[in-house]
Amino acid sequence: MRPFALVAFASLLAALPACTGKSGTGKVKVAVVTNCTDPFWTICEAGAKQSAKDNDVELVFRQPAKLEVASQMEIVEALLKTGIKGLAISVINPKEQTPDLTRIASQVNLLTMDNDAEKSGRLCYIGIDNYEAGKEVGRMVKRALPEGGTVAIFIGETTSHNAHGRIAGVLDELEGKDNRADITAGKYREQYGKFKLHRKEPITDSTEPDKVLNNASDALEQLKNTPNVAMVGLYNSNPKGILESARSKSLVGKIKIVGFDENPVTLEGIDKGEIEGTVVQDPYNYGYESVKWLAHMAKGGDKKALPTKATQHRLVTKTGEKVAGVEVPIYKASEYAKKIRDSLEAGK
Amino acid sequence: MNGSVIFGGFFAGSAAVVLALWLALDLPLRLLPLGNRYQLWFASLAFSLALLAYTLELSRRNLVRLVGVVVLLAVLIGTLAASSETAFDRSNIFELLSRQGALGVITIGAALIILTGGIDLSIGSVVGLSAVAFGTLMESGVSPVASLGLVLALGVAVGLTNGLLVTQLRLQAFLVTLCGMFVFRGFAREINKKQTGLVLAKENHPEMAESIDGLRALLVGKTENGALEFPAMLVVMLLFASIVAVILHKSAHGRYWFAIGYNDRAARYAGIGVERQRIAVFVIGSTLAAFAGVLLLLNTGTADPTNAGGSLELYAITAAVLGGVSLKGGECTAIGLVLGALVQPVINNLMTFLEIRQSAEPWVIGLILLLGTIADELIRRDAFGSIRRYFLRRA
Numbered sequence: 001m002r003p004f005a006l007v008a009f010a011s012l013l014a015a016l017p018a019c020t021g022k023s024g025t026g027k028v029k030v031a032v033v034t035n036c037t038d039p040f041w042t043i044c045e046a047g048a049k050q051s052a053k054d055n056d057v058e059l060v061f062r063q064p065a066k067l068e069v070a071s072q073m074e075i076v077e078a079l080l081k082t083g084i085k086g087l088a089i090s091v092i093n094p095k096e097q098t099p100d101l102t103r104i105a106s107q108v109n110l111l112t113m114d115n116d117a118e119k120s121g122r123l124c125y126i127g128i129d130n131y132e133a134g135k136e137v138g139r140m141v142k143r144a145l146p147e148g149g150t151v152a153i154f155i156g157e158t159t160s161h162n163a164h165g166r167i168a169g170v171l172d173e174l175e176g177k178d179n180r181a182d183i184t185a186g187k188y189r190e191q192y193g194k195f196k197l198h199r200k201e202p203i204t205d206s207t208e209p210d211k212v213l214n215n216a217s218d219a220l221e222q223l224k225n226t227p228n229v230a231m232v233g234l235y236n237s238n239p240k241g242i243l244e245s246a247r248s249k250s251l252v253g254k255i256k257i258v259g260f261d262e263n264p265v266t267l268e269g270i271d272k273g274e275i276e277g278t279v280v281q282d283p284y285n286y287g288y289e290s291v292k293w294l295a296h297m298a299k300g301g302d303k304k305a306l307p308t309k310a311t312q313h314r315l316v317t318k319t320g321e322k323v324a325g326v327e328v329p330i331y332k333a334s335e336y337a338k339k340i341r342d343s344l345e346a347g348k
Numbered sequence: 349m350n351g352s353v354i355f356g357g358f359f360a361g362s363a364a365v366v367l368a369l370w371l372a373l374d375l376p377l378r379l380l381p382l383g384n385r386y387q388l389w390f391a392s393l394a395f396s397l398a399l400l401a402y403t404l405e406l407s408r409r410n411l412v413r414l415v416g417v418v419v420l421l422a423v424l425i426g427t428l429a430a431s432s433e434t435a436f437d438r439s440n441i442f443e444l445l446s447r448q449g450a451l452g453v454i455t456i457g458a459a460l461i462i463l464t465g466g467i468d469l470s471i472g473s474v475v476g477l478s479a480v481a482f483g484t485l486m487e488s489g490v491s492p493v494a495s496l497g498l499v500l501a502l503g504v505a506v507g508l509t510n511g512l513l514v515t516q517l518r519l520q521a522f523l524v525t526l527c528g529m530f531v532f533r534g535f536a537r538e539i540n541k542k543q544t545g546l547v548l549a550k551e552n553h554p555e556m557a558e559s560i561d562g563l564r565a566l567l568v569g570k571t572e573n574g575a576l577e578f579p580a581m582l583v584v585m586l587l588f589a590s591i592v593a594v595i596l597h598k599s600a601h602g603r604y605w606f607a608i609g610y611n612d613r614a615a616r617y618a619g620i621g622v623e624r625q626r627i628a629v630f631v632i633g634s635t636l637a638a639f640a641g642v643l644l645l646l647n648t649g650t651a652d653p654t655n656a657g658g659s660l661e662l663y664a665i666t667a668a669v670l671g672g673v674s675l676k677g678g679e680c681t682a683i684g685l686v687l688g689a690l691v692q693p694v695i696n697n698l699m700t701f702l703e704i705r706q707s708a709e710p711w712v713i714g715l716i717l718l719l720g721t722i723a724d725e726l727i728r729r730d731a732f733g734s735i736r737r738y739f740l741r742r743a
């Protein structure tokens with residue numbers, strides 16, 4: 001029977017092309033490359049696909065397995081050789097990727113989304129200003145605990161540009177001072193204005209699901225007898241991790257939870273009043289707009305039409321009612337959740 | 349049908365071709381500023397291929413171990429060639445060879461440790477730590493060459509620690525290096541809180557820009573804007589492989605390593621200094637991992653303390669096994685390691701060129717590797733005997 005194993009192997013390889021999305025339509029081909037694999041990017045992909053349909057282009061959407069420049073660039077370099085006419089990329093390290101991106105921008109239409117590399121010669125940036133979004137989170141914390149208190153910050157990592165922006169935004173808003181340089185250098189203090197930073201630094205989990213949950217649980221155990229605690233989750237899975245561990249310890253309501261991104265569990269928690277609110281970025285539109293402008297450029301469109309300003313972040317709360325001091329649009333959690341479900345459904 | 353003659357001839361032939369190319373290019377390149385680098389690469393290529401040919405030790409047993417990976421590679425490369433007309437463009441081939449070189453450097457280290465009956469799970473973290481240390485040193489003004497030296501010394505220290513813990517305290521290599529995996533990752537995050545990189549080093553110390561670019565050009569073949577002009581990492585890998593080939597197949601040390609891996613106790617009774625040899629192998633492995641860290645930073649331009657080099661140990665071990673290394677120890681050929689390291693980068697490249705669905709990618713990669721291993725194992729067990737018999741029976 002052994003020869004059949006060899007035959008089976010050969011036929012698997014021969015059958016590989018059946019798994020591909022290759023259509024060979026002869027349409028203009030554009031690519032979107034994210035920074036890692038995440039539900040956030042699945043929403044983005046739905047938008048990108050819809051846009052590819054609307055703008056009549058072929059789309060390659062790739063999510064690198066790891067949040068690492070080496071994995072991302074391996075994909076980008078290979079894609080460039082498949083004859084794409086445009087590339088949208090979520091930059092991982094703006095400063096260090098700039099030389100590579102500059103070279104790529106000279107070969108194809110390049111635009112950045114989600115995270116920018118301003119000096120790379122990219123055509124435009126589609127995404128929010130993470131520092132401003134972080135300040136929005138900080139304002140939410142201040143509204144939840146007007147007297148001050150203890151704040152614990154949870155995040156995937158503290159090394160990326162996005163992470164620096166968000167953390168600095170939160171802490172600067174709490175203190176009313178600009179600490180960006182310190183935070184980029186990894187320096188933290190115990191006291192920021194009326195708030196004490198738990199463990200004197202943000203707590204990281206490398207976006208590993210069990211660590212996300214364990215970190216939140218451990219902090220809750222440490223802080224369960226401390227008054228006025230706010231727990232801030234700055235990556236997609238963090239508010240969910242905080243909420244789930246608070247539920248398991250029956251501490252919901254005793255601590256304030258403030259979130260980032262539109263994880264379904266986060267939105268559900270806001271709707272039930274368990275989470276104060278979340279700052280959202282609109283990944284669906286990142287995908288939609290990226291592909292739209294890549295198609296525009298590939299078809300010889302005018303550069304002047306490209307967007308020039310960062311996309312505005314938005315706030316999601318239980319009621320969606322106007323809040324004093326908030327200038328960005330505010331959505332009602334249940335309606336925002338439905339909007340995402342609908343767009344994911346339409347992307348299928 | 350003598351395998352040694354065929355393979356030996358192939359490599360001697362390749363060496364001759366490279367040598368001829370080198371000589372032919374010598375004159376025009378003398379007129380170019382890049383000339384010296386090309387000469388060095390071609391000379392190294394010729395040297396290492398010649399050494400590999402010289403040390404080739406292809407008993408029937410070894411040959412059988414290589415058939416599987418050669419078939420797997422041939423099928424993968426064939427599929428890649430058929431997938432798109434641009435897949436075989438020079439730029440893509442260079443990109444592939446470059447990545448294969450990077451993987452090969454750690455594969456050699458991983459394989460030697462497995463050969464002597466150990467395992468090293470800390471490779472990925474050591475690569476990460478070295479990349480971060482290399483960048484951090486340069487950011488603080490240490491010259492690139494001195495940084496390279498310090499990082500290699502770090503690799504020696506790591507290997508020595510692992511080796512001593514395994515041999516003197518008689519701890520399991522699996523556990524020691526698993527702990528190392530966490531420890532060295534932590535060290536990487538301690539020494540730098542942010543992503544390190546060449547641009548930052550050059551900004552901090554503009555006077556070093558030229559030497560950083562020079563080292564990058566020499567070791568990874570990239571220009572300052574990141575364009576790949578030559579797969580220099582492949583040359584680096586082949587150089588290491590050929591040196592290891594001499595040790596493995598032409599020196600007493602190599603004989604000892606095979607003996608230790610095959611039967612530790614028998615080696616001890618035969619009077620081999622098992623502990624010393626083991627420590628030496630751990631040192632070689634970690635030093636190669638440290639060197640790979642330097643290559644990673646030079647190639648990618650940046651390293652993130654949280655994840656640089658993550659899970660590379662698993663790719664290295666897989667490549668070693670595909671290249672004919674037995675996880676039980678005692679089996680390894682230098683040429684097998686070179687071939688084994690070629691597989692994974694081709695698979696990754698293929699995923700892009702075939703536009704494999706995102707969700708299908710992990711299982712497709714896993715299945716290719718699994719079926720490759722199965723085919724390899726079946727061939728290995730009886731060297732086509734059953735296939736021949738099968739067809740003879742039919743006839």
